[in-house]
Amino acid sequence: MVIKKNASSILCSAALTVMLGLAMSAAAGEQKLTGAFDVGSAGNAQKFNPLTAPAGFSFYNKYFGTLALYDVGLQKIGGDLAQSWAYAKDGKSLTLHLRQDVKWHDGKPFTAADVKFTLELVKNPAMASVFSSRLKDVSAIRVLDAHTVLIELAQMDATLPDAFTSIMMLPSHLLSHIPAGELRSSNWWKAPVGTGPFKWTRYVPDQFVELAANPDFYRGKPMLAKLVNRYFKDASAASIALQAGEIQFSSMTLDQVRENQSTRAVDVIAGPSHVLNYIGFNNSDPRFKDVRVRQAILLAIDRKAIIRSIYNNTAILGNCVLTLPQYVPADINPYETSVSKARALLKAAGWHQTEALEMLTYYNDQASKDVVTVLQAMLAQVGISIRPRFVDGPTFGTLVDANKFSLVYAGGGNGPDPGTLIPLMQSSYAPPRGVNRMRVNLPELDQLFSAAQQETDDARRTALYQQMCRLTNAQLPWIPLWVGERFGGFARNVQNVIWTPSPGGGRYQDFPERWSIR
Incomplete structure (x- = not known):
């Protein structure tokens, strides 16, 4: 914090x-x-358009509002436009109680109709919202009165409050007459009205x-x-x-x-990014199907040396896709650097490389360029040739969505709730349906995501996420590297x-x- x-x-x-x-x-x-x-x-x-944007919320929420928000330490969720909420005993519905003192910027009252409109818009395939996967278990949204919303669920989803921290509410009275497909691309945002x-x-x-x-x-x-x-x-x-x-x-x-x-x-202030930097690979590429190849890549990288020399120890190791300490059990493989083991694993897997693998990344700062250069040298020691390619964010997204990549150096936002990884790692959200851009396809991982969504007991949910950590540590659907600090600069x-x-x-x-x- x-x-x-x-x-x-x-x-x-x-x-x-x-x-x-x-x-x-x-x-x-x-x-x-x-x-x-x-x-x-x-x-x-x-x-x-905040419903189609995976980032940029620092400015969106200055003129839009969300139902819920975390505290500054990203530990506890509290109400924003929603004053409170409660699940039914069977977990099949969630009731939201809205603040009654909120107005849109044009003076109209914020009501339950706006919540229903926005959440249905997110679920509408024509909007192609990045948050649609977070509402997949929402079967109906009902207005009980001007300030009460009932969300009916196909099954319990304990991650919904986390999803609500990202979904900006939009005004039904101004936008409901515009088809969802047009809202995605029209110019309504040139005069946006928020709360x-x-x-x-x-x-x-x-x-x-x-x-x-x-x-x-x-x-x-x-x-x-x-x-x-x-x-x-x-x-x-x-x-x-x-x-x-x-x-x-x-x-x-x-x-x-x-x-x-x-x-x-x-004044410079720093804090943990809650983003796991990783080497991602195209899981649909047969060259990476053998887990020994993936293990060899990780074993070849001296992550501690990179953290020490490039990050000045402002990063911590990550050994699975989860980063919060409570979800990382002590019994996972630490993948201590071993060039000899990496070479042996590649030989056993029958690794044969005839041309350099392109490593795509949208990180363009000097420290990240230094990291990629060092990764290139370390992997060369075990016979894996890398050709870096630095692009901007939109180009990166276009290439990986079109399946035109081999390896990436990227970051995956964990956030405070591991449910945020569902659209990034669950098999059903591979492009074009979602942003599982590495085409991860692990049935056991899918099952763990589903079980954790339905679990309301904190201890049991934590145990499920620890099992998820063990699984991704063993199977390496992403090759975890580290979680770095990020920095903000403020005038004095x-x-x-x-x-x-x-x-x-x-x-x-x-x-x-x-x-x-x-």
Whole structure:
């Protein structure tokens, strides 16, 4: 968990919050915070449909709202637009009780009809939402009254509250007349109406989006008059702007953090990314079918040396697809580096390589380029030749979705609930249906995902996820490497900002209405 300075005024007593509000109110009308919210792996620059976006939530949730959000430590889920919820005893339904003091930016009340509309839109195949898999067990959505929603389930799904932290609510009264397929591609987002603390006011392509304070926000009018998301071609340009005082926030790479150590121009804060970096391979490629080949790749890599020399020990080893300590049992294989064992396994598997394997990655910062270069050298020691290819995120997605890849160096967001891995690893979500881009197909893994979704007892659910860790440690559907820290840079005059790295960004309560500039 990472909290910006003066966070105590955000999270403690109401009296202190009021005092802070009084102190800053005179200048609040003049305050504007500009950030590069879409720089880095959690960004989603100039993509404005939140139902089709796998990332970018750090800025989406400044003008849209979700039913639920995590706390800043990504440990506990609490209500946002939903005040509370409860499962039926048989697990076949979930009742949501909504806040009654929420208005859309056009002044209309937020109601159960909006929840029904949004969740049905997510489930509609014509929308092709990235979250459709998270609602696969939702059989019906019923409005009981203006502020109560009943979600009927084919079977218990304990991961729904986690899904609700990602799904932005959309206004039924403005969008329900537009077919789902058109909503995916139409320009409704040029004047989006949400429930968040800021209202959309202006968009200049390739330059910025400007938001203005929402005076009717249910937790109170924001202290900032404006919030701006400025676009940059790359992280280096954003870092230069941050150091020069042109913007007040940006994600930073490890290289930029090192550069800032001498100047101390900005405050840098760090936290675990909750993202597992891994080598993925095309599971439909017969060259990788033998588990001994996959084991050899992992054994050939000196991960500890990479963490020490490139990451300056700001990463921790990962040995299965899960990363939270409670889900990682002590009895899994640590895969200590052994070039000799790797060579023996490849020989036993009959490995024969006639041409270099392309390793595709969307990571373009210098540290990641150094990592790929070292991976290339380490794998060459056991007779596996790698040819790196660095592309942008959209190109990466296009290539892997079209099955035009051999190996990737990528990251998989775990988040606080392992259910987030379902669309990434369950066999039924291989493209084009979902984002199981590595074409993982392990029936036992599918069964564990399903069993964990239906389990309400925390201890038994944890045991299922530990078994999932053991399975993926043995079978290596992904080749796990490490979980790194991520970094955020803030101008020194920024106050009361809460920030923590999170997969896709922004699925936690960061109280942007309390942000201010000193």
